[in-house]
Amino acid sequence: MSSSRKVVELFYDVVSPYSWLGFEVLCRYRNVWNIELRLRPSLLGGVMKESGNRPPAMVPNKAVYMQSDLNRLAKYFSVPVCFPENPFEVMFEKGSLNAMRFLTAVSEKETSGDVMLERVSREIWKRIWSNDQDITLPESLSEAGLKAGLSATEVEELLQLYKSQPVKDRLKHTTEEAVKHMAFGFPLTVCHVDGKAEAFFGSDRFELLAHCIGEKWLGPQPDKPTAKM
């Protein structure tokens, strides 16, 4: 057995609240497990289209269940998910194309790991899934970037970059990679173990995921394991 860190990729879109849960849990575990976490901003709309899937909220009972499920999970996971007033408008009409292009641009400019990508992703999630704020306009993305610690100059540069063809292509390419891993929704976590890619859909396979990579699941807050037991 090699003792080198296992690569774990998280494919996500900020329009997906379950992705936020998965994102926070994996960010908490990146220093607990012997893993190299790679954040992969992708487009959920592209995955749904490519896979022929349809949004779970289109089934009325699923929509009702999702709200109760997310409220319970958010509390248990300590992630401040709060439903926007018009979730359908936010998810299906406004969408996340600009936000995911912006995050792809952040990733493009990243110099050390995914540090800034993690921060900006979180700030955008807070906007859409906590504070019911817009994430489609340049000023919204700018605000999130500044809150995450980017300078005004860096934000300005990203607002140019995120409209460029290479960034659009990169987002498309990452989304296609997720589809190759059989994505039909997000989050999709892909663990590379012994040369094999093991994909886990959703934010409810962490115990199994830990088992697959030879680690221990200590609950959604590994720094507070007693909260779980």
Next chain:
Amino acid sequence: MSSSRKVVELFYDVVSPYSWLGFEVLCRYRNVWNIELRLRPSLLGGVMKESGNRPPAMVPNKAVYMQSDLNRLAKYFSVPVCFPENPFEVMFEKGSLNAMRFLTAVSEKETSGDVMLERVSREIWKRIWSNDQDITLPESLSEAGLKAGLSATEVEELLQLYKSQPVKDRLKHTTEEAVKHMAFGFPLTVCHVDGKAEAFFGSDRFELLAHCIGEKWLGPQPDKPTAKM
């Protein structure tokens, strides 16, 4: 806090392999947690129709994922799930109507708790989701009943009863109850806590479910907690 046992209902259909996982885990925990487990055989087809949902396997990527997910979970949960040669034929063409009526009849004749219902359900699951055997013909149900420990006379009686109107009505009624709890698929576990019904879909919310009923999650095999940690 009352120390009386919390009622936990499991709505399931033997056509659903995820239901089998949930069933085995809850049967293992019925003597570990302070719960009264009530097995509620229901019809998945009815729930899908009522809720307007469609089978997950209709999305090709989901179908591929489900197979890998179930193989991993089956191993981790120690439940011998094995895909039949023609899963589509088994799930969508042959279905489980007779089997669920038979289990409803078993439940009708049950004298002490769900003892026989648990055993016969397991034997039918073994047929469809482990041994690739038929579960639609009377002789198949008879075999499962005998293996579960029913006498030949009891099986004969059940094979009369399961075609009766009261049994058909009862299955329909149980399925409607599941839909009232917002079911859009199975398994659906409904926990009654402080006068409120908390519904959990799927076999991946046990840690959260335990938290909701004030119990501890010790992994899928509570008698072997070390296997998890």
